[in-house]
Amino acid sequence: MHSLCSVKPPVTVMRYSALKVLKEGLTGNRGWRPVWREPDPKTHYDVIIVGGGGHGLATAHYLAKEHGITNVAVLEKGWIGSGNIGRNTTIVRSNYLLPGNEPFYELSMKLWENLEQDLNYNAMMSQRGIVNLYHSDAQRDAYARRGNTMRLAGADSVLLDQAGLREMCPFLDYDNARFPIKGGLWQPRAGTARHDAVAWGYARAADSRGVDIIQNCEVTGFTINNGKCSGVDTSRGRISANKVAVCVAGSSGRVMAQAGMQLPIESHVLQAFVSEGLKPVIPGVITFGAGHFYVSQSDKGGLVFGGDIDGYNSYAQRGNLPVVEDVCEGGMAIMPMIGRARMLRMWGGLMDMSMDGSPFIDKTSVSGLYFNGGWCYGGFKATPASGWCYAHLLATGQPHESAAAYRLDRFMSGAVVDERGAGAQPNLH
Numbered sequence: 001m002h003s004l005c006s007v008k009p010p011v012t013v014m015r016y017s018a019l020k021v022l023k024e025g026l027t028g029n030r031g032w033r034p035v036w037r038e039p040d041p042k043t044h045y046d047v048i049i050v051g052g053g054g055h056g057l058a059t060a061h062y063l064a065k066e067h068g069i070t071n072v073a074v075l076e077k078g079w080i081g082s083g084n085i086g087r088n089t090t091i092v093r094s095n096y097l098l099p100g101n102e103p104f105y106e107l108s109m110k111l112w113e114n115l116e117q118d119l120n121y122n123a124m125m126s127q128r129g130i131v132n133l134y135h136s137d138a139q140r141d142a143y144a145r146r147g148n149t150m151r152l153a154g155a156d157s158v159l160l161d162q163a164g165l166r167e168m169c170p171f172l173d174y175d176n177a178r179f180p181i182k183g184g185l186w187q188p189r190a191g192t193a194r195h196d197a198v199a200w201g202y203a204r205a206a207d208s209r210g211v212d213i214i215q216n217c218e219v220t221g222f223t224i225n226n227g228k229c230s231g232v233d234t235s236r237g238r239i240s241a242n243k244v245a246v247c248v249a250g251s252s253g254r255v256m257a258q259a260g261m262q263l264p265i266e267s268h269v270l271q272a273f274v275s276e277g278l279k280p281v282i283p284g285v286i287t288f289g290a291g292h293f294y295v296s297q298s299d300k301g302g303l304v305f306g307g308d309i310d311g312y313n314s315y316a317q318r319g320n321l322p323v324v325e326d327v328c329e330g331g332m333a334i335m336p337m338i339g340r341a342r343m344l345r346m347w348g349g350l351m352d353m354s355m356d357g358s359p360f361i362d363k364t365s366v367s368g369l370y371f372n373g374g375w376c377y378g379g380f381k382a383t384p385a386s387g388w389c390y391a392h393l394l395a396t397g398q399p400h401e402s403a404a405a406y407r408l409d410r411f412m413s414g415a416v417v418d419e420r421g422a423g424a425q426p427n428l429h
Contacts, residue, residue: 013208016120035200036207041214041239045073047394048232048241050219050255051248052076054085054195054380055372057202057213058387059245059394061119064209066388067395072211073241074203075234077218084249085199087317087349088380089272089306091285091296093130093190094155097146100405100417101358102153105378107402108385109155109189115384121201124194124299128284131160131169131184133334135290143185150187158186168283172334179290179333191284192296192304198383222259222369229259229369245394247372247386249379250315250350259366264355264411265374266426268309269348271319273327275341277301286334293330295338303341305331309351309426318348351376353426358417361389361399361406370394371408376426 014020014033024031047063049056052074063069076082092112094105116123134140140159147157161183162174174181203213214236221233222244231240248255250267282297295305307327310319324346331338354360354374359382361372372390375382389400399406405417 013204016122035204036213039212039214041073041075041212041217041234041236044231044240045212046071046241047243047245048072048239049074050232050244050246051083051251052080052203052213052215053083053247053249054199054202054383055247055249055375055386055390056245057199057206058383059247059372059390060206060211060213060387061202061209062387062391063394064206064211067391069395070210072206073239074206074211074213075217075219075232075239076213076215077235079215080203080213081196081199084349084351084379085383086196087272087347088195089294089296089304090192090195090380091130091190091294092125092127092193092381093187093285094381095130095132095146095150095157095185095187095190096419097149098417098419099153101419102149102155104385104389104402104406105382106150106153106155107388108382111384111388112193113189115193115198115201119201119205121197121204122194123197123201125191126193126299127189127191128296129186129188130190130285130287131165131186132287133165133172133181133184133289135179135182137182139289140183147185156187156189158188160184160186169286171281171337172286173336176333179288181334184289192298195380198380202383202387219255220258224259224366224369228367241368243368243370243394245370245372245390247390249373249375250352252352252371252373254315256371259364259369261364261366263371263373266313266353267315268311268351268353268426269314269316269319270306270309270351270377271323271327271346271348272304272306273324273346274298274344275303275305275338276344278303278341288330288334291326291330291333293327293334295331295335302344303338309353315350316348317350319346351379355411355426356416356418357420359386359406360408361386361393361403362408363393364408
């Protein structure tokens, strides 16, 4: 019998510091070691995490660090960073409205603020703020309500009038005839983080505590007998486990279908773009209030921006041209100068869109099988809290209080968490 709380000795890991960087720079950089191991899968684990993205790696890290559960494997069908964790626009924020969401994302924000110290890894966390523009009196009132709700949950918010916004962003098209910019809701603590570094940092931290990170290991089926899941079939053989935790983002429907489950989730493509490097101009993150467009500026100077999903079901990591046009039109509506920037590259992420725009962190009807998914547009910013709450569920069997609303059966009970009020259609979120 395997104990869920078995503890392996930690793996020796190199500590990063300014002194270490200086020493290696002076000695030809010959002392660096691999960031994590490349182990072969064992025959049994206490917990198998299916999906080596940000959420899976964060779950493994917090299982080991907070709950002492280190006999854990993270199975990734590709390589670490090949999925949505490396295909997003890096935005970190907690400016949500509903009680089922705002406390969760504020927990995530607090974890983001201490992430680099926790992982001993430079995730390039940059709290430059986010401004959601408003274009009418009614939208201003809605943002005032949202800002007040954020404050009640312990988050920060400032409602800016046009004069206050002009000081921060003088380059916006305030006199646009169709979409006049009248102000914005500002969250100063929001910002961006380096998406790849977040994956690498969590992988390194989990590995240092004994977690096995197994790349190029695709799950092809589940071992389920008498209503209980006892392991998975993979491209590298069968692996047994006390608990199996799935968090595979846009592949959720296909993976859970192997366990005989149909989820209230559709998979859609979300495109993102980077321009050529420009001089610093964007102070933080800016979002268009009369359409779907969001933009920030990377440390290399590129404008990083995106908009709506493509609006049709797909498992491809690439999109179509009409959405490119729509995103660029949104950018031109608030800052016409963006029309002079040349686009450097674009990519697509595979979004798991739930029917109410909010995620799931819950047990399934199969004993020993757990599910985390349906993150829609909120996946990257939720990474730390998702891992924290999923680890809590796996370790204790009970949902974390911040994720109590993210149940799989909420559509049956009518307890939906419809953050945007756009209705139960993924293509409207």
